[in-house]
Amino acid sequence: MAKRVLVKGNEAIAMGAIAAGCRFYFGYPITPQNDIPEYMSAHLPDAGGVFIQAESEIASINMLLGAAVTGARAMTSSSSPGISLKQEGISYLCGSEVPGVIVNMSRSGPGLGGIHPSQGDYFQSTRGGGHGDYRTLVLAPSTAQENYDLTMLAFDLADKYRNPVLILGDALLGNIKEPVELKPYRKTPPVKDWALTGTAGRPQRIVKSLFLADGELTVQNWKLFKKYQSMERDVRFENYLTDDAEMIVVAFGSVARILKTSVDKLRAKGRKIGLLRPITLFPFPKAAVLAAAQQCGHLMAVELNTGQMVEDVRLAADCQAKVDFYGRPPGSIPTPDELAHEVEKAWRQGGRK
Amino acid sequence: MSAQTSKKAPAKPAPAKAAQPKAAQPKLTQVFDRPKSLKDVPWHFCPGCHHGVIHRLVGEQLDAFGLREKTIGVASVGCSVFLYDYFDVDVVESPHGRAAAVATGVKRARPDNFVFTYQGDGDLAAIGTAEIVHAANRGEKILVVFVNNAVFGMTGGQMAPTTLAGQVTTTSPRGRDIETAGPPIRMAEMLTTLEGASFVARVAVDNIKNLKKAKAALKRAFEYQVNGWGFAFVEFLSSCPTNWKMTPEAANARVGKEMADYFPLATFKDRRAE
Ligand SMILES: Cc1ncc(C[n+]2csc(CCOP(=O)(O)OP(=O)(O)O)c2C)c(N)n1
Numbered sequence: 001m002a003k004r005v006l007v008k009g010n011e012a013i014a015m016g017a018i019a020a021g022c023r024f025y026f027g028y029p030i031t032p033q034n035d036i037p038e039y040m041s042a043h044l045p046d047a048g049g050v051f052i053q054a055e056s057e058i059a060s061i062n063m064l065l066g067a068a069v070t071g072a073r074a075m076t077s078s079s080s081p082g083i084s085l086k087q088e089g090i091s092y093l094c095g096s097e098v099p100g101v102i103v104n105m106s107r108s109g110p111g112l113g114g115i116h117p118s119q120g121d122y123f124q125s126t127r128g129g130g131h132g133d134y135r136t137l138v139l140a141p142s143t144a145q146e147n148y149d150l151t152m153l154a155f156d157l158a159d160k161y162r163n164p165v166l167i168l169g170d171a172l173l174g175n176i177k178e179p180v181e182l183k184p185y186r187k188t189p190p191v192k193d194w195a196l197t198g199t200a201g202r203p204q205r206i207v208k209s210l211f212l213a214d215g216e217l218t219v220q221n222w223k224l225f226k227k228y229q230s231m232e233r234d235v236r237f238e239n240y241l242t243d244d245a246e247m248i249v250v251a252f253g254s255v256a257r258i259l260k261t262s263v264d265k266l267r268a269k270g271r272k273i274g275l276l277r278p279i280t281l282f283p284f285p286k287a288a289v290l291a292a293a294q295q296c297g298h299l300m301a302v303e304l305n306t307g308q309m310v311e312d313v314r315l316a317a318d319c320q321a322k323v324d325f326y327g328r329p330p331g332s333i334p335t336p337d338e339l340a341h342e343v344e345k346a347w348r349q350g351g352r353k
Numbered sequence: 354m355s356a357q358t359s360k361k362a363p364a365k366p367a368p369a370k371a372a373q374p375k376a377a378q379p380k381l382t383q384v385f386d387r388p389k390s391l392k393d394v395p396w397h398f399c400p401g402c403h404h405g406v407i408h409r410l411v412g413e414q415l416d417a418f419g420l421r422e423k424t425i426g427v428a429s430v431g432c433s434v435f436l437y438d439y440f441d442v443d444v445v446e447s448p449h450g451r452a453a454a455v456a457t458g459v460k461r462a463r464p465d466n467f468v469f470t471y472q473g474d475g476d477l478a479a480i481g482t483a484e485i486v487h488a489a490n491r492g493e494k495i496l497v498v499f500v501n502n503a504v505f506g507m508t509g510g511q512m513a514p515t516t517l518a519g520q521v522t523t524t525s526p527r528g529r530d531i532e533t534a535g536p537p538i539r540m541a542e543m544l545t546t547l548e549g550a551s552f553v554a555r556v557a558v559d560n561i562k563n564l565k566k567a568k569a570a571l572k573r574a575f576e577y578q579v580n581g582w583g584f585a586f587v588e589f590l591s592s593c594p595t596n597w598k599m600t601p602e603a604a605n606a607r608v609g610k611e612m613a614d615y616f617p618l619a620t621f622k623d624r625r626a627e
């Protein structure tokens with residue numbers, strides 16, 4: 001069995017990145033993700049890599065663009081306000097089809113907000129976030145182990161689609177300390193026949209997002225659109241006690257983890273309630289949500305915000321279920337009992353039919 | 354600038370010699386050609402714009418150092434955004450102002466490649482100030498070609514941080530008022546103060562004498578990266594006849610007079626020579 005260590009969620013991300021062959025990290029300090037740059041500054045040089053503490057999040061994402069365009073695996077991390085600053089760069093990465101991994105250990109907003117766990121960046125993460133008609137893959141872990149595992153996966157998906165991949169955690173997932181099994185990385189990263197290495201023995205390569213010739217940008221946007229559609233193949237979610245459920249709660253990340261205990265408590269009382277946990281937020285597990293809606297006619301979205309993912313749940317449910325919502329803006333972390341109480345309240349009112 | 358000329362081509366064929374079929378041909382020596390690092394395509398630059406001349410100078414040095422196949426260029430956003438259309442080297446396009454950060458990532462990942470950015474004054478001295486200052490201060494082993502034409506060329510001639518006092522632009526219709534807009538920034542001098550910057554020069558290409566000095570400075574700047582000596586920065590004073598609303602001749606003259614008066618031509622720092 002692989003080595004097990006007791007680490008913080010942030011460190012698990014950094015460890016997963018190095019294991020997956022990430023050799024370039026660029027970042028700028030912001031709570032609650034500072035363990036990531038700190039870990040990288042300590043360990044990347046030993047792995048033969050480069051750590052740069054950049055002058056800003058804007059510089060970090062552009063350094064990532066520079067390293068990744070040469071074919072290297074590169075990562076940057078930040079938290080909400082810093083992720084906002086990276087949006088221009090993320091748009092360029094998408095437009096010029098350069099892979100890279102971006103970690104958002106999100107905090108609360110808007111503005112300087114606070115450092116509480118929050119899921120207020122769901123829209124920003126899943127709708128592109130910067131300018132233009134683009135998407136990034138979004139992975140939402142809910143344990144330190146998943147931080148490690150999904151970071152390795154993020155590098156593979158980024159290379160597979162030549163697209164940035166976002167890991168969306170929060171203050172809770174970054175700072176929780178729990179055992180992580182350091183599974184070895186076993187894949188062979190793909191050969192990048194588009195990477196800039198100098199023209200020796202081949203024609204010039206250009207990586208750009210400017211397309212001015214007649215019709216060129218239309219073609220490029222449709223090409224990107226098809227790519228985003230093809231990402232459906234990599235949709236991920238977890239069904240927890242849903243087989244016989246009469247109501248299914250939909251939640252991701254830290255709150256989904258709390259809800260598992262709530263579901264256990266409700267099950268102990270004989271309530272047939274299950275949990276559907278999206279792991280990829282883009283692509284969103286639409287088919288799984290629709291199946292859940294058809295199965296029990298009663299869904300409930302629970303989020304650490306005032307209602308964002310619930311829109312995707314309603315779209316996916318396609319009016320085939322009543323979709324309730326419980327939202328918790330930043331400030332406090334709900335307990336399993338509190339959430340069980342909210343879910344049970346909705347359960348009593350019943351679903352469709 | 355693509356025409357091939359020969360030193361001693363006769364003005365007219367000599368009729369007496371033409372009658373003798375076996376006469377020796379005058380020996381043709383090629384003294385001027387397009388650098389191999391530049392593609393044989395026409396410029397999109399306006400007549401009288403110095404961007405084309407500066408491209409050529411960079412291309413000449415890439416050839417001279419045998420770097421074409423080892424080079425990764427970083428294009429910025431401005432009239433020089435089509436860098437990849439002219440240079441036959443690998444090129445990545447940077448967001449506006451971020452070229453020095455992009456080049457940092459490229460060079461750190463590929464230390465054996467030759468990496469240069471090519472940036473205008475809006476790009477480098479306005480939106481990209483933080484990136485250039487910190488790349489210079491970290492001593493990134495890159496070459497920065499900075500083209501200062503005292504205006505935002507591509508977007509239609511708005512005021513730049515380098516626009517001269519009193520200069521009329523589309524956003525300083527009454528002339529740049531230094532009370533409210535501040536005086537023009539001298540980037541070369543500013544970067545010279547940074548310990549991390551190793552080579553800093555300002556040159557112009559408005560006459561043969563300055564062209565020769567520009568070539569020499571650029572050659573020296575190339576040596577800094579080729580030898581791993583550190584960060585090199587060459588500021589070119591450049592013309593923008595279109596947005597200055599001048600003829601190419603008048604714009605060229607303005608570079609040598611008004612611009613060079615405020616932005617002195619000099620090598621400010623050549624650490625290896627010190
Ligand atoms: C974020 C962003 N802001 C503004 C622009 C618009 N823009 C394009 S080029 C440019 C300035 C170009 O001026 P300069 O860098 O001096 O280059 P020149 O065209 O004069 O050579 C601006 C503001 C942009 N592309 N991106």
Ligand code: SF4
Pocket residue numbers: 397398399401402403404432502506507592593594595596
């Ligand atoms: S607008 Fe100015 S800088 Fe741009 S190509 Fe024309 S002359 Fe050159």
Ligand SMILES: [Mg+2]
Pocket residue numbers: 431473474475500501502503504505506513
């Ligand atoms: Mg300019």
